[in-house]
Amino acid sequence: MKRNRIPQFFIIVGAFLLLLAVVLMLDNVPGVPVMLLIVLRKGAIYALVAVSMNILNGFTGLFSLGQAGFMLLGAYTYAILTVPVENQALVYQRYPNGGIGFSVTESLGRVLGQPGLLLGVIICLILGGIVAGVFAYLIGLPVLRLKSDYLAIATLGFAEIIRAVVQYEKLGPITNGSNLLSNFTNFSNFHLGSLKLDTVMPFVFAGVCIWVITLIINSTYGRAFKAIRDDEVAAEAMGINLANHKRMSFIISSFFAGISGAMLAMYQASVQATIFKAAMTYEILLIVVLGGIGSISGSIIAAFLFVGSSEWWLRFLDNTTVLPNFNAKLLFAIIFAAIVVSIVFLVVYRQNKAQKSRPEAVGRGRKILSLKLSGVITLVVGTLLLLGDLRFLISPDLQVPLLRSGFRMVVFSIIVMIVVLFFSRGLMGDRELPDLFRTRHKRL
Amino acid sequence: MSDNVLKVENVTMQFGGVVAVDNVNLEVNAGEIVSLIGPNGAGKTTAFNVITGVYPPTNGVVYFEGKKIVENYPRGKMKKLYKTENNGAYTHAIEPTPDKITRMGVARTFQNIRLWSSQTVFENILIAKHCRVTAGLLSATFRMNKLEERRQREECDELLRILGLEGVRNELATSLPYGQQRRVEIARALATQPKLLLLDEPAAGMNPQETQELTAFISRIRTDFRLTVFIIEHHMALVMDISDRIYVLDFGKLIASGTPAKVQNDQRVVDAYLGVSEDA
Amino acid sequence: MARILPYLLGGISVGGQYALIAIGYTMVYGILRLINFAHGDIFTAAGFFMVYAAASLPIYVSVAVVILLTIFMGVLVERVAYKPLRSAPRMSVMISAIGMSYLLQNVMWYITGGLAKRYPIIPWISNSVTILGYTTKRVTIITPFLTLILVVALVILIQKTKIGMAMRAASRDFETAQLMGIKIDNVISFTFVVGSALAAVGSLLYFSNYATVTPVVGAMPGLKAFVAAVFGGIGSIPGAVLGGFIIGISETLTKGAGLTTFSDAVTFALLIIILVVKPTGLFGEKPTQKV
Structure with a gap:
């Protein structure tokens, strides 16, 4: 056991350093698609938020929908503290004498150069997390005593309130009202020699935060969280103070959500309250579900997949596409039909097999197909899609049907619903990446 | 008195x-x-x-x-x-x-067994030790409580040995037969000292x-x-x-x-x- | 007084609309213990149904069509997204509801291209009337009355009919009701029928006050109606109605006080206050825990 653990630690650190090297290279080699870099940057940030949400939803069994609100707090705290003094007049155009009159990063940067700037960024990220954590503490006081539904409701409400508050005209000199905050210190301010660090930095920050979260989850406190998730009554009877531990989990989750919000502000180089809507929380929740509730590595993988498909791989669905000639159209139609047929076949075949091997189905005579409702629906939808494909093929039209602005999100949300309904354990269930390489259920 | x-x-x-x-x-x-x-x-x-x-x-x-x-x-x-x-x-x-x-x-067991279902037998017992932990969140996170943690793990193993549960140490608690689950529940209660x-x-x-x-x-x-x-x-x-x-x-x-x-x-x-x- | 009056009237009106939506939330919660996040989007969808129906059908026919389509949609959502998860953990169902809300929003965005659609003018209720020297649309005056009539009808339905009795039984104890031979799926479907129908009526009234519908416009009234349901004590119909009026009035009064930025936030502030003071809402029941 003991002998085994030290190499594992080094493997993980080594793999992470290797990953950083690859990312650094991608950032600085010409010809790398800019989309890839965007996905990596945003993916790293979303991975952190998703993991932070997983602390609460996956490991403590509490359901909070305030992630966007805590991100907003982190983002604004960071932005307000780091706008350089000479930019403040420009940023706070509508508010004479707006801004706080100093900038943490700028002051430290002037004294210590790049390391000072970095130190300033770290301090402000942490302050962003702390502000979010303090608010979590305050909300938690009344709400955590209640059933988990109420936490969801209250946090959702809080996120809406905080969004309205920062846009309040009277707070304008600090929050810039409903206008953008921008020109603050961001990832592109950092260089290592002539190397750009735009993508490496989010990776490093997110990596360190997720590492700390993993340490928490595997500590005695993390184990107590899991006990609360599994059986609250038993946890309390075994001496775990529910109120304290739930609050702790809520504050930790919000702290890291705050940090990730600040990182999002850095990534975008600007921040505005309107983007931190309930829809953002929903997206993060869906990442957690896709990855598997209670799996840190699942959340990380799902975050990159989510950002990748919504920003990049599914982009083509949003563009109206006109095929050049009939051959291309024929090819397209055949490929489409092949995909539909194989998916339908897979679903129907598997379900048919499963249904027939059920004990009550044995000896009930031969039926060609034995399906559940979902199988029948798959069959019907598949047939309709094929008919549509055929119609497209015989029509003189060369424009691919359905593809236009907004279709990407439709396809995307259908995929999400399919996962929620049929693969509710998500990618990883509650396992972690290393578990996949082990045969037996063996931990600790 | x-x-x-x-x-x-x-x-x-x-x-x-x-x-x-x-x-x-x-x-x-x-x-x-x-x-x-x-x-x-x-x-x-x-x-x-x-x-x-x-x-x-x-x-x-x-x-x-x-x-x-x-x-x-x-x-x-x-x-x-x-x-x-x-x-x-x-x-x-x-x-x-x-x-x-x-x-x-004062420790208790329940009429309808309430073990933590996603945890192994050992983890169930270790978690019950949590109420005796003196380390704070920060020192526990950064593993500055190694001594305490090791002592608690040894105590848990000792407990498992005394109660004859060492054979199922790494099994999921709820996958055990009923009688053994009862025993694990008692062991868990004992772990709170x-x-x-x-x-x-x-x-x-x-x-x-x-x-x-x-x-x-x-x-x-x-x-x-x-x-x-x-x-x-x-x-x-x-x-x-x-x-x-x-x-x-x-x-x-x-x-x-x-x-x-x-x-x-x-x-x-x-x-x-x-x-x-x-x-x- | 004269200065407050228009806001008060507006508040009562919008409150009635919230109440109609809130009933859908509260009934579903009462039976399935599920926050039906998709309800707000069904409300929006009803708005679009009206836009498209009125384009090709006579206005009164389209009102009926809208209500029917909304009902169909509500039941469909239940069948697709909630029924398969009946034995799953509560969190999964809640997530499914959020996923459904996300899907509906995206589909509506796709179909409309994200553009605001002009809401048809429904004659008579969209006409202007003058009351106490203040001119408003007739819908403002009608809404509270219509709301109350519908609520009374609903209460009679729940108290006096067989299906109403089945609903009450199911909300008290889901499993026992099932064991007693109540066809729980029918009861749940019926709950969605009622909830969606009321949301459709609410949508007709709400959008008559505004010129346009957009795919995301339903999110906010949906959320506020939900807060209204919580405020009144989720699971309680009179609570939802009272909550709807309170939320509506406080919202418009905030606007009247010149704090428009806070008109949304005040709703949620009320939510937090009630959760602190009386977590189960005005008429909510205290849940008991069994060990």
């Missing part, structure tokens, strides 16, 4: 107009095994829940090692609804949460042989861990075999108490279990 570990004084638990526990007085002395028996719905588990702080009583006091740990009196709506004696005897309210009582040294152990129907659903093993098991842990044990049980074989004293509860009221032999021959107990015929 006598050497009683647990003393329940005039405890009444009323749910709305229903009196579940009616002005009950009982004592459990250090080192004893005491059983609480009674027909279904007599209020036994409710009495346990009051002692362990799951709900505050409507009226009455609970002492643990001579210290008042729970106290309440009819308040609010209960003022009007309160039906039984000793109204006005108490004027304070002490309502600790269950975890606090556990940390004082209690002075008083409350067992809620430990033999429920067990066959005679398993019950016999359990009887021996309970006697053994009493001596090994210097425990006082308070049991709710239906299996009379186990109760008569193991108990130093027995309390009998019927419709929330204590109807008899004493040694097994005495209780066995008490007419009221027989009536409570078998019913009194109309024309008697």
Whole structure:
């Protein structure tokens, strides 16, 4: 056991350093698609938020929908503290004498150069997390005593309130009202020699935060969280103070959500309250579900997949596409039909097999197909899609049907619903990446 | 003060107009095994829940090692609804949460086993040690509590060894057979280092042989861990075999108490279990 | 007074609309213990149904069509997203509801291209009337009355009919009701029928006050109606109605006080206040825990 653990630690650190090297290279080699870099940057940030949400939803069994609100707090705290003094007049155009009159990063940067700037960024990220954590503490006081539904409701409400508050005209000199905050210190301010660090930095920050979260989850406190998730009554009877531990989990989750919000502000180089809507929380929740509730590595993988498909791989669905000639159209139609047929076949075949091997189905005579409702629906939808494909093929039209602005999100949300309904354990269930390489259920 | 570990004084638990526990007085002395028996719905588990702080009583006091740990009196709506004696005897309210009582040294098991389902046997027991952790969140996160952690793990392994559970150490707790799950639950309660152990129907659903093993098991842990044990049980074989004293509860009221032999021959107990015929 | 009056009237009106939506939330919660996040989007969808129906059908026919389509949609959502998860953990169902809300929003965005659609003018209720020297649309005046009539009808339905009794039984104890031979799926479907129908009526009234419908416009009134349901004590119909009016009035009064930025936030502030003071809402029941 003991002998085994030290190499594992080094493997993980080594793999992470290797990953950083690859990312650094991608950032600085010409010809790398800019989309890839965007996905990596945003993916790293979303991975952190998703993991932070997983602390609460996956490991403590509490359901909070305030992630966007805590991100907003982190983002604004960071932005307000780091706008350089000479930019403040420009940023706070509508508010004479707006801004706080100093900038943490700028002051430290002037004294210590790049390391000072970095130190300033770290301090402000942490302050962003702390502000979010303090608010979590305050909300938690009344709400955590209640059933988990109420936490969801209250946090959702809080996120809406905080969004309205920062846009309040009277707070304008600090929050810039409903206008953008921008020109603050961001990832592109950092260089290592002539190397750009735009993508490496989010990776490093997110990596360190997720590492700390993993340490928490595997500590005695993390184990107590899991006990609360599994059986609250038993946890309390075994001496775990529910109120304290739930609050702790809520504050930790919000702290890291705050940090990730600040990182999002850095990534975008600007921040505005309107983007931190309930829809953002929903997206993060869906990442957690896709990855598997209670799996840190699942959340990380799902975050990159989510950002990748919504920003990049599914982009083509949003563009109206006109095929050049009939051959291309024929090819397209055949490929489409092949995909539909194989998916339908897979679903129907598997379900048919499963249904027939059920004990009550044995000896009930031969039926060609034995399906559940979902199988029948798959069959019907598949047939309709094929008919549509055929119609497209015989029509003189060369424009691919359905593809236009907004279709990407439709396809995307259908995929999400399919996962929620049929693969509710998500990618990883509650396992972690290393578990996949082990045969037996063996931990600790 | 006598050497009683647990003393329940005039405890009444009323749910709305229903009196579940009616002005009950009982004592459990250090080192004893005491059983609480009674027909279904007599209020036994409710009495346990009051002692362990799951709900505050409507009226009455609970002492643990001579210290008042729970106290309440009819308040609010209960003022009007309160039906039984000793109204006005108490004027304070002490309502600790269950975890606090556990940390004082009272541990329990549940009638329907409540193990943490996603955790292994070892983890279940290790988590129960959490209430004795002195490290704060930060030092636990950055592993500055290595000594404590290692000591606790060793204690858990020791516990598993004593209870004969080392073979299933890394199994998922809820995947074990029923009888073993009961044992794990008792082991988990022991991990909190209690002075008083409350067992809620430990033999429920067990066959005679398993019950016999359990009887021996309970006697053994009493001596090994210097425990006082308070049991709710239906299996009379186990109760008569193991108990130093027995309390009998019927419709929330204590109807008899004493040694097994005495209780066995008490007419009221027989009536409570078998019913009194109309024309008697 | 004269200055407050228009806001008060507006508040009562919008409150009635919130109440109609809130009933859908509260009924579903009462039976399934599920926050139906998709309800707000069904409300929006009803708005679009009206836009498209009125384009080709006579206005009164389209009102009926809208209500029917909305009902169909509500039941469909239940069948697709909630029924398969009946034995799953509560969190999964809640997530499914969020996923459904996300899907509906995206589909609506796709179909409309994200553009605001002009809401048809429904004659009579969209006409202007003058009351106490203040001119408003007739819908403002009608809404509270219509709301109350519908609520009374609903209460009669729940108290006096067989299906109403089945609903009450199911909300008290889902499993026992099932064991007693109540066809729980029918009861749940019926709950969605009622909830969606009321949301459709609410949508007709709400959008008559505004010129346009957009795919995301329903999110906010949906959320506020939900807060109204919580405020009144989720699971309680009178609570939802009272909550709806309180939320509506406080919202418009905030606007009247010149704090428009806070008109949304005040709703949620009320939510937090009630959760602190009386977590189960005005008429909510206290849940009991069994060990």
